[in-house]
Amino acid sequence: xxxxxxxxxxxxxLNKYGEKVYKLPISLSLSCPNRDxxxxxxxxAFCGEEGGSFENLPNHLSVKxxxxxxxxxxxKRYKANKxxxxxxxxxxTYLPLDDFKKYVNQALIEDIVEISISTRPDCINDKYLxxxxxxxxxxxxxxxxxxxxxxxxxxSLAKVNRGHTLAxxxxxxxxxxxxxxxVCTHLILNLPWDDLLDVIENSKIISSLRIExxxxxxxxxxxxxxxxxxxxxxxxNIISKEEYTNRVITFLEYLDPNIVIQRIIGRAPExxxxxxxxxxxxxxxxxxxxxxxxxxGRYQGSKFDYLNGKALKNLCKL
Numbered sequence: 001x002x003x004x005x006x007x008x009x010x011x012x013x014l015n016k017y018g019e020k021v022y023k024l025p026i027s028l029s030l031s032c033p034n035r036d037x038x039x040x041x042x043x044x045a046f047c048g049e050e051g052g053s054f055e056n057l058p059n060h061l062s063v064k065x066x067x068x069x070x071x072x073x074x075x076k077r078y079k080a081n082k083x084x085x086x087x088x089x090x091x092x093t094y095l096p097l098d099d100f101k102k103y104v105n106q107a108l109i110e111d112i113v114e115i116s117i118s119t120r121p122d123c124i125n126d127k128y129l130x131x132x133x134x135x136x137x138x139x140x141x142x143x144x145x146x147x148x149x150x151x152x153x154x155x156s157l158a159k160v161n162r163g164h165t166l167a168x169x170x171x172x173x174x175x176x177x178x179x180x181x182x183v184c185t186h187l188i189l190n191l192p193w194d195d196l197l198d199v200i201e202n203s204k205i206i207s208s209l210r211i212e213x214x215x216x217x218x219x220x221x222x223x224x225x226x227x228x229x230x231x232x233x234x235x236x237n238i239i240s241k242e243e244y245t246n247r248v249i250t251f252l253e254y255l256d257p258n259i260v261i262q263r264i265i266g267r268a269p270e271x272x273x274x275x276x277x278x279x280x281x282x283x284x285x286x287x288x289x290x291x292x293x294x295x296x297g298r299y300q301g302s303k304f305d306y307l308n309g310k311a312l313k314n315l316c317k318l
Contacts, residue, residue: 005294005300006252006264006293006299006300007259007260007261008261009213009261009262012260017082017113019080019081019082020082021080021082021083021113021114022078022082022083022084023083023086024071024083024085024086025057025066025070025086025089026085026086026087026088027057027059027066028059028063028087028089028103029060030090030091030092030095031090031091031094032044032091032120032163033120033122033123033163034162034163039164042226043161044150044163045160045226045227045230046160046188046219046221046225046226046227047222047225057069059089062106063085063103063107064106064109067107067109067112068109071083071111082111082113083113084114084115084116085107085114085115086118087103087104087107087115087116087117088118089118090118091119091120092117093119093123093124093125094120094123097127097128097131101131104131104135108135108139112141113141113142114141114142114144115132115141115142116144116145116146116184117132117144117145118146118186119145119146119147119148120147120148120163121147121148121149121164121168121169121171121173122163122164122168122172124147124171124172124175124176126175129175129176129179129181132179133179133180136181137180142182143181144182144183144212144213145172145176145181145183145184146183146185146213146215147172147173147185147186148186149166149185149187150186150187150188150191151187151188151191151194151198151202152166152201152202153191153193153194153201154166155193156191160191170209173185173209173211177209177210182212182213183209183211183213184211184213184214185206185211185213185215186215186217187202187206187216187217188216188219189216189218189247189248190218190244190247191219192219192236199247199251200250200254202251203250203251203252203253203255204306206256207255207256207259207304207307211259212259212260213259213260213261213262214261214262215262215263216248216251216261216263216265216266217265217266218244218266218282218285219238220266220268220275220277221273221275222268222272222274223272223273223274224272231274231275232274238275240278241278241280241285244285245288249292249293249298252264252298252299252301253298253299253301253302254303254304254306255300255301255304256301256304257300257304259300261300264286264289265277265285265286266282267282
């Protein structure tokens with residue numbers, strides 16, 4: 001991809017660990033609090049039965065076995081030596097504390113240098129973070145909590161039945177950072193109810209909270225979901241690929257340049273998917289975004305000038 005116009009995850013890992021590091025997805029038998037009736041029912045309007053784990057190994061395998069199987073495959077294919085254990089599907093802290101500890105401890109094997117845990121803002125608690133903090137400081141294994149937010153527009157969060165608002169997200173981030181752990185935020189930049197102002201506010205809030213990493217998703221529509229029904233009934237519209245490209249670039253321009261970008265567009269399963277990435281390959285759209293940024297001189301952080309009293313900066317030399 002040549003010169004980086006944004007702070008890529010691969011470069012970050014290479015600089016940190018001195019070699020390529022690969023994430024190994026782990027699937028547990030889980031649910032979410034807005035699926036099982038705890039806080040709501042039906043789950044997110046866009047979420048299918050598999051959550052985010054359509055490429056994972058079966059969850060009847062133990063955590064250790066999943067890691068070892070994936071590790072062997074990646075070693076042979078990429079000659080890798082270091083790995084991240086990625087608890088990926090659904091809400092991985094939505095478990096009794098003892099069960100959570102058991103699963104995480106199974107991932108503490110040789111050549112695992114980091115543990116990444118995907119969960120929801122309303123599933124963050126100090127006791128869980130205290131356990132993860134002990135692992136980081138006693139065993140020297142880095143910990144990243146990946147929080148699904150999707151949008152800072154709390155009206156949009158209600159429409160997709162997230163079951164939480166922006167407040168819970170802010171609380172979760174502050175708690176995680178209080179324990180010295182990293183935060184990665186998941187965002188969907190093309191929800192039907194969001195506009196470019198929401199995209200910019202996403203960037204500003206992520207930056208102001210000093211979040212370390214971001215993962216951008218492009219909305220895909222799965223059949224037999226609430227949003228799938230809305231899509232087939234013509235109740236929602238998906239923005240064009242060109243508009244998505246502009247939203248991604250604008251988001252990056254307002255983002256703190258130190259924040260690591262895990263990805264700028266997502267993938268989706270082919271089966272039961274009504275819409276995904278404008279029927280183009282995800283990598284092709286990614287390359288088009290990067291090319292557009294280079295051609296037009298747009299880059300991450302070019303508009304990151306709004307914190308620490310912007311009005312005072314314009315008033316006098318500081």
